[in-house]
Amino acid sequence: MSTGDAQRGGAGASTLPDAVDVVVVGAGLAGLRAAQTVARAGRSVVVCEAGDGVGGRVRTDLVDGFLVDRGFQILNTSYPALRAAVDLDALDLRRFTPGAAVRDGDGRLHRLADPRRVPTWAPRTALDRLLGPGDKARIGALTLRSLVVPPARQARAPERSTADELARWGLGGTPTETFLRPFLAGVLGDRDLETSSRVFSLFWRSFARGDLTLPSRGIGAVPAQLAARLPAGTVVVDTPVERVAPGRVETARGAVRAGAVIVATEGTSASALLAGRVPPPRTFALTTTYHVTAEPPTRRPLLHLDGAGGPVVNTMVLTAAAPSYSPDHRHLVASTVLGAEPLPGSELRAELTRIWGTPVGAWDELATVRVPHALPAAVPPTPEGLRRPVDVGDGLFVAGDHRDTPSTQGALVSGRRTAQEALRFLARDA
Template sequence: MASATDVIVIGAGPAGLAAAHHLTEGGMRVTVLEATERVGGRMATDTVDGFRLDHGPQLLNTAYPELHRAGGLRGLPLAPLAPGALVRSGGRAYRVGGPSGTRAPLGSARDRARLGTALDRLAATPTRRITARPESTAALALAGRGFAPRTVEHFLRPLLAALLCDAELGTSSRVADIVLRGFARGRACLPVGGAARLPERLAATLPPGTIRFGVRAAHVAANAVHTVDGAELPCRGVVVATDAHAAAALLPGLRVPGFHPVTVVHHAAPAAPLREPVLVLDADRLGPVSHTYPATAIDPTRAPTGRALVTSVVLGPPPDGSDDKTIRAHLADLYDTSTDRWDLLSLRTTAHCVPAMPPPHDLRRPVRLLAGLYVCGDHRDTSTIQGALFSGRRAAAAALRDLSADVPPRAA
């Protein structure tokens, strides 16, 4: 008897949901198996006393192509940050790239003009030219690009560390260029209402009954999925869309990358420490916080009326001896305000948060293992939401090429 499902997608994170969308649009009958009781994977949001608290450090970008191409995401409400950043350096705050322009400590007018020209040129550079460049680490590439040292240390280094979640900038220079190009082309942004809104939107626009919750896969083949409770689910193709460790458990031999651990800290404040919805960077690296932003100045829906939410990111686990008092002291310096009345809402460290992308890094790691068996996730492209969504598109396209020739006719 023919299977009622053409393709089984394992995992209801952004990559798996994107793959399910593209497969459904291509005429496939799709079932998504999700081991937990919710969609989103690491892209999750908790509600605590009316505050919407993201698990992860994801800042999206309005220039991500998949936010405009992926079915179900068109029209997703996004809350953009102000252009540029507020950089704390030498005990002072400098607005970089904002309405007032770029000013010290980035050096002379010539240095600032060189930075602007470089970013404009990068914004216009196609991906194929970036991937043809010699590859090194992001740190080495910055040192060799001819920027003034102050431009690198007081803006580009802390900015890329925040965007890549990589404090030492050991990431591939090609990946760094692609991420910096997005910064130059678009605006950093947050999904209105929390990070979980993105996968929830994808899930809501799939056909009813597509997602089966509480079903964990134990073994996979090109024509079936075996679950931990002993069920065998026949199909014509399988897309493994889990995190890298779970994918390797189902697909022996799949390489697991290293990871950058990240800690996300949320504080409730009586009022927003800044009115402007801007990313705050620490160029001095004198405390545990890499970057922070006044979340409710960006997206007011993230806190109850009359309260403010401040979200901060530590790259790695908090250093030994660091606690909330240490973090708040650092935030007091970064925002130049008292944090004595700030309340800790959440401090969450995710050990396997962001797949590392050191050189040499394949920007298009294979998603087709064999006819009928595919894999996708942020560990297959770039370690961003754009990379996760695009890998889902690539896996679906490969499956459609393999399976569409003999799709059985549907009943009228």
């Protein structure tokens, strides 16, 4: 079975129903979680997906036998909504070392790890000179604060940009430029660190609490599991939605009547389908290039960052953590830049040679994945609690990480709470 087949999950119905209680538009994480919530409440639901499988921006493709995720993906096991929605053990998670390797502007490589999580690395991390003792102590204090302050308070705290928040903790300058900016740019898609300090605080908490992992069969195993738990025929793929109206969804394969409609697509397409009832969010683009090599630059499952501020925000040997991403003895390296366009091949190879400290000219380029709307920008001002309205009136609802936080957690929470709002609407309308 190919990865694409696996990601059909509960999909495959050849015809659309004439009418259901709820139509969900989009089979990404938010849409699948919404459908799951509706189905568990005993209501009928169908999910219309334009693509040939589930997952949206969280998919895995099979390319020459290799598992190729849709861009830079890391699954954080600390997310409560993830634990509530899926069976993590069934995903056969493969873990990365909780830390990073940083190549500084002088060409030195620094390997840092969370001493709480990797005690054997504590002496190495304490003695490493990328960050001074005071900087390490301040990062420790920031981490402690993120762990002890309840998430609800963090989501309502006084707001500033992430850059200003780091400066407030005395972490401007070298700590930000050599370590925090390249790390956070890859996670948030935001090199300027304009992201709300509320969002940053919750992200930092998740990194401190959870394991950074990938399912052995690719990130697409997450939506595939969600889809497989839905009633047979719930998800209808290859069914682009052309128009959404109160009580009716028109698709390329026919129309469906519904008591409620949940649009759970990426934010810009959701805005278009809802005819401007919600404004399109600003988004960040990411582009990831995958290379194959017989000899890996490292066998450590560790994220590598460019502390010199180059265009590559991160690069990692995926097969160091998850050998199953390769069909044979070769290794798969993923490297990500900000924006919707990859670096020219020669420039990318030069940057990777510098970051890895070894020639990469013999690496074979396998695939380049552009994700133009990878992450919604969560810049100030954000609503207290970080939750935007999901009921847009007339039985129409909107779900997605653009309504909560730009993360797996945000997408799953949004799907569940939007479905609950739709169920309340149906109960009132009965």
